[in-house]
Each structure stands twice: as structure tokens, then as C-alpha cells.
Amino acid sequence: MSDHSKPLPEISDENRPFWEGTRREQLLLQRCARCGHLRYPISHVCPECLEAGHEWVPVSGRGEVYSSIVFHQVYHPAFADDVPYNVSLVQLDEGPRMFSNVVGVPPGQVKVGDRVRVVFDPVNEEVTVPRFTPEHP
Amino acid sequence: MTTDMLRKEAARMRSLKDRTAIVGVGATPQGRLPGSTQLSLAVDAFKAALDDAGLDKRDVDGLLTFPGTTAPEGPLNYLRVGEALGIDPAFTGSMSMGGGTAGALVQMAATAVASGQASTVACVFGDAAKTGGSRFSRASGWGDSWGIWGMMGAAANSAVAASRHMALYGTTSAQLAEVAVACRRHASMNPNAVMREPITVADHQASRFIVEPLHLLDCCLISDGGVCVIVTSAERAQDAAQPPVLISGMGQAYTTRTLEREDWWYVPHQKQALDRAYAMAGMGPQDIDVAQLYDNFTISVLLWLEHAGFCAPGESGPFVEGGRIQLGGELPVNTAGGNLSESYMEGWLHIVEGVRQLRGQGGERQVQGAETCLVTGRGMTLNCSNAMVLTKGGVSA
Numbered sequence: 001m002s003d004h005s006k007p008l009p010e011i012s013d014e015n016r017p018f019w020e021g022t023r024r025e026q027l028l029l030q031r032c033a034r035c036g037h038l039r040y041p042i043s044h045v046c047p048e049c050l051e052a053g054h055e056w057v058p059v060s061g062r063g064e065v066y067s068s069i070v071f072h073q074v075y076h077p078a079f080a081d082d083v084p085y086n087v088s089l090v091q092l093d094e095g096p097r098m099f100s101n102v103v104g105v106p107p108g109q110v111k112v113g114d115r116v117r118v119v120f121d122p123v124n125e126e127v128t129v130p131r132f133t134p135e136h137p
Numbered sequence: 138m139t140t141d142m143l144r145k146e147a148a149r150m151r152s153l154k155d156r157t158a159i160v161g162v163g164a165t166p167q168g169r170l171p172g173s174t175q176l177s178l179a180v181d182a183f184k185a186a187l188d189d190a191g192l193d194k195r196d197v198d199g200l201l202t203f204p205g206t207t208a209p210e211g212p213l214n215y216l217r218v219g220e221a222l223g224i225d226p227a228f229t230g231s232m233s234m235g236g237g238t239a240g241a242l243v244q245m246a247a248t249a250v251a252s253g254q255a256s257t258v259a260c261v262f263g264d265a266a267k268t269g270g271s272r273f274s275r276a277s278g279w280g281d282s283w284g285i286w287g288m289m290g291a292a293a294n295s296a297v298a299a300s301r302h303m304a305l306y307g308t309t310s311a312q313l314a315e316v317a318v319a320c321r322r323h324a325s326m327n328p329n330a331v332m333r334e335p336i337t338v339a340d341h342q343a344s345r346f347i348v349e350p351l352h353l354l355d356c357c358l359i360s361d362g363g364v365c366v367i368v369t370s371a372e373r374a375q376d377a378a379q380p381p382v383l384i385s386g387m388g389q390a391y392t393t394r395t396l397e398r399e400d401w402w403y404v405p406h407q408k409q410a411l412d413r414a415y416a417m418a419g420m421g422p423q424d425i426d427v428a429q430l431y432d433n434f435t436i437s438v439l440l441w442l443e444h445a446g447f448c449a450p451g452e453s454g455p456f457v458e459g460g461r462i463q464l465g466g467e468l469p470v471n472t473a474g475g476n477l478s479e480s481y482m483e484g485w486l487h488i489v490e491g492v493r494q495l496r497g498q499g500g501e502r503q504v505q506g507a508e509t510c511l512v513t514g515r516g517m518t519l520n521c522s523n524a525m526v527l528t529k530g531g532v533s534a
Contacts, residue, residue: 006284006285006287007276007282007284007285008285009281009282009285014280015280015281018281039397040396040397041278041279041280041281041396041397042280042281043280047394047397066301067297067298067300067301067304067402068300069293069296069297069300069348069349069350070346070348070349071287071293071348071349072345072346072347072348072349073290073292073346073347073348075274075276075287075289075290076274076284076287076289079287082287084346084349085287087286087287087288087293089297089396089402096396096397097396097399098396099278099283099286099288099396100286101286101287108349111304112300112301112304112305113304129285129286131286
């Protein structure tokens with residue numbers, strides 16, 4: 001899928017560990033060195049205590065669907081063949097929430113409260129996008 | 138924010154109650170306006186508001202602008218608009234908070250007038266969003282864009298809110314439809330509205346999905362147009378051409394966070410903005426005669442109704458049934474048609490309609506005896522919210 005024209009992460013020193021982690025099929029998040037807050041989105045500084053120091057720690061990749069929507073409208077031409085597709089706000093068991101896609105089931109069947117686990121989708125040689133799938137299909 | 142803190146804050150704001158007034162409102166034609174630009178629409182709206190107020194441009198010494206989505210100069214819009222209008226203001230600037238901008242600018246104008254920094258402030262907006270290529274389809278997310286997962290466009294954020302509200306409270310799409318039906322019925326009585334053909338709940342249900350659970354008829358329009366609101370002191374407003382409409386309550390609240398805040402989807406900061414406006418006005422939901430509630434999508438009206446205290450959290454779905462928010466109902470909402478059916482002026486026309494209702498200029502859609510109007514705005518990725526209680530001048534509170 002080298003012709004992947006969807007938005008991709010711009011890899012920088014700030015987010016590189018996250019995207020190197022997904023290539024190894026690991027979901028890593030930042031834990032604040034001072035207050036221990038586990039944060040997402042990725043940031044150079046802790047939004048709780050403003051400490052910059054942090055370590056990247058693996059999380060279970062398990063959680064539940066917090067909200068689930070289905071895109072029918074094409075807002076970006078690269079998604080034209082994907083509609084209808086699911087976007088879910090996933091509540092990770094460790095606390096943070098992230099937007100992702102629940103895949104492996106029809107998009108409209110994803111319900112709030114469904115248990116999900118992370119899966120890794122290599123979209124090109126550099127980038128592997130974390131998505132989710134039902135824990136118990 | 139504890140109740141005690143809010144009370145102390147309200148005591149400080151209370152001194153601003155009824156100190157300022159909206160004396161002029163102006164709007165251009167709305168809809169598809171080929172050949173128009175952000176600048177031409179802003180200038181036309183300014184002229185219309187001056188005419189409405191019976192003022193000369195030399196009376197205006199404050200200029201606040203919203204660049205909308207199509208001003209090439211972006212945050213320097215105040216300079217571009219100011220040059221076109223040929224004015225050298227004592228107080229100026231631009232702000233970009235999407236649908237939260239109109240209320241924030243009018244409140245900034247009011248505080249500038251109350252503090253003496255300016256005497257008469259024009260708040261100006263123009264946008265050629267329909268014909269000029271708007272940016273409403275962009276993805277949110279600083280750093281790694283949510284677009285990586287296809288999470289883009291304005292409807293998606295409200296769809297997230299709707300999905301969770303439905304799951305937690307049993308809210309239905311047919312209840313969301315009640316908001317669209319009410320706005321369209323009101324627009325049918327508004328000669329300036331873009332969408333005037335009445336719709337039914339069945340029409341709503343049959344319209345295509347945009348971002349499920351939201352159908353096409355849950356979504357606001359995209360429009361070209363301009364709006365201007367002129368604020369001055371209550372004292373000066375006595376001599377204006379129009380009956381004064383007093384700014385009795387003002388409140389704002391923001392969350393800069395999205396994913397980091399578990400209740401982000403429910404926009405709880407809206408309740409803080411409303412509580413501040415109510416506290417300054419010394420009023421509550423029971424005192425409101427008519428409401429103009431920011432409706433980028435139908436679900437937003439449901440959330441406002443809960444935060445404004447018209448119904449309990451989770452109960453807005455049943456609340457909007459049976460025509461309660463239609464003209465003739467218990468609480469008429471968006472009496473000109475709102476963003477959903479009048480025109481998508483990012484909430485600016487909500488202020489204009491609030492003023493017209495309190496002047497008694499609503500025509501066929503006038504709420505008889507309306508003396509108080511609640512006006513709300515919200516913008517960006519559900520981040521920016523504000524509320525105002527407007528009251529009819531010359532009526533003792």
C-alpha cells in the first residue's frame with residue numbers, strides 16, 4: 001500500500017517512539033516522570049503538572065468503545081472507497097482515550113460499551129496505524 | 138468552579154448588568170452569493186447595521202471582527218476590514234473561535250464599552266463559505282491528526298456526542314429530528330431564510346446519513362453571508378433609532394482539552410457559561426421567554442437545553458417532543474430557523490434574531506410579549522462556549 005494517500009503522522013522526535021512502537025506491534029504511551037499521569041494525545045509536556053520528563057510505557061491495548069460513529073460522507077478523497085467506515089472513541093483500560101477505527105465487524109454494529117483490543121495495520125513501510133477489533137468477536 | 142466561587146464572580150459581573158446595549162444589527166442576503174467575498178460581505182453587513190442603528194460610521198470607535206473561514210489575511214482581518222471601512226478605531230482586533238466567536242466578540246465589545254475603552258463597537262463577520270471554499274472538512278487534533286483514522290469534518294464531533302447521548306440516555310434520532318423540524322418551521326416564516334420548505338420527522342429519517350447517527354437534516358447549512366452587531370452604552374442607546382436591547386447577562390467557558398477530558402463530548406463548560414450569564418442577570422431558566430441556541434447540529438440544541446436547566450441531564454430527547462421548542466410551545470427555540478435552516482452564519486444570526494424578538498420585529502414568528510432571550514454560541518472542536526441573556530430595554534427587571 002505504498003500509494004496510501006490518507007493523512008499520515010509527521011514523524012518527529014516527539015511522536016517517534018509511538019510510531020516505532022506500533023511498527024513492533026506495541027502500543028506505547030507517555031507516562032509523566034513527575035506525577036505519573038499517563039497521557040494521550042502525545043505531548044512534549046504533561047498537561048497535569050507541566051513536567052517534560054516522561055517514559056514511554058506499553059499499555060494493554062484493551063478497552064471499550066466510548067462512542068461510535070460511521071462515516072458515510074467523504075471528506076477526503078482517499079477515503080472514497082472506505083465509506084461507510086467506523087470511527088470510535090476508545091476508552092483504554094489504563095485511562096486515556098483515543099480516536100481510532102473498530103475493524104473486523106460491520107461499521108454500524110459497533111456499540112458503546114463493546115470490549116475491544118488493538119490490532120496493527122501497516123499502511124506503508126514506515127507507518128503502522130493502531131486500530132481496534134472486538135475482543136470477543 | 139464551586140457554587141460559592143461562581144456567586145462571588147457573579148457579584149463582580151453584576152455591576153455590568155444592563156450597562157450596555159445592542160443598538161444595531163445588520164445582515165446581508167444569505168445563501169449562495171457568487172462574486173461575494175469575506176470582505177464585501179463584512180462591509181455590507183456593517184452598512185446595514187449602521188442604517189439599522191441610525192448611526193454614522195464616525196460614531197463607531199471600536200471594531201472587532203471574525204475572519205470566518207475564507208478571509209485570506211486570517212487573524213489580520215481587523216486591519217483589512219478597518220481599511221475598507223476607513224475607520225481608525227480606539228479598540229480593535231480579530232478572534233477565531235468558530236461558532237463561539239460571535240458571542241465572545243459581543244461580550245468583549247460590551248466590556249470595552251463598560252470600561253470606557255470605546256463608546257460604540259461594531260462586531261463584524263463575513264464569510265463566503267458556500268462559494269469561496271470553506272475549511273469545514275478539516276481534521277482536528279494537534280500533533281497526530283485525527284484524520285489518520287478518517288476522523289474529520291465538523292459533523293463528526295457532534296456525532297460522537299450524539300452516539301454517547303443515545304447510548305447513555307436512550308435519546309433517539311427521531312427526537313433529534315424534532316429540532317430540525319422546529320427550525321425549518323420557523324425558517325418558513327422568515328423571508329430571509331435559505332431553507333423554507335417545511336419538513337417532517339419522516340423527511341429527516343429518510344435523509345441520507347452524513348456521519349451516523351447524524352442524517353443530512355441534522356446538519357447546518359454552509360452559507361455565504363455577513364452579519365454585524367453594534368454595541369454601545371445603555372445610556373447612549375436611549376437615543377438610538379431602535380428600541381434598545383440590553384445585555385443583562387454574559388458568560389463564557391472553554392475547554393482546551395478534548396481526549397484528555399472524559400466528559401468533553403458532553404460540553405460541560407457550556408453549563409458554566411450559562412451559569413455565569415444567569416448569575417450576572419440574576420435570572421434562571423424560568424425567566425427566559427425565547428432562546429436562540431447554537432445549532433451546528435441538532436444534538437447541540439439538546440445539550441444546550443440540559444445545560445441551560447430547561448430539563449435535567451439526559452432528558453432533552455423527550456423534552457423536545459410534542460412541539461415544545463416550536464413557536465407556540467413552552468420554549469420557542471431558534472425562531473428564525475437557526476444555523477440548520479436560516480443560514481449558517483456561525484451563530485451571528487442567533488444574536489440578530491434575539492434582538493429582533495426583543496424589539497418586537499419578529500413579524501409572523503414574533504413570540505408575543507418576549508422580554509428576555511437567551512443566546513448561546515459554541516465553536517471549534519466543542520471547545521468554545523458562551524451565553525448571553527438579552528432583555529428588552531425599558532422593562533424593570
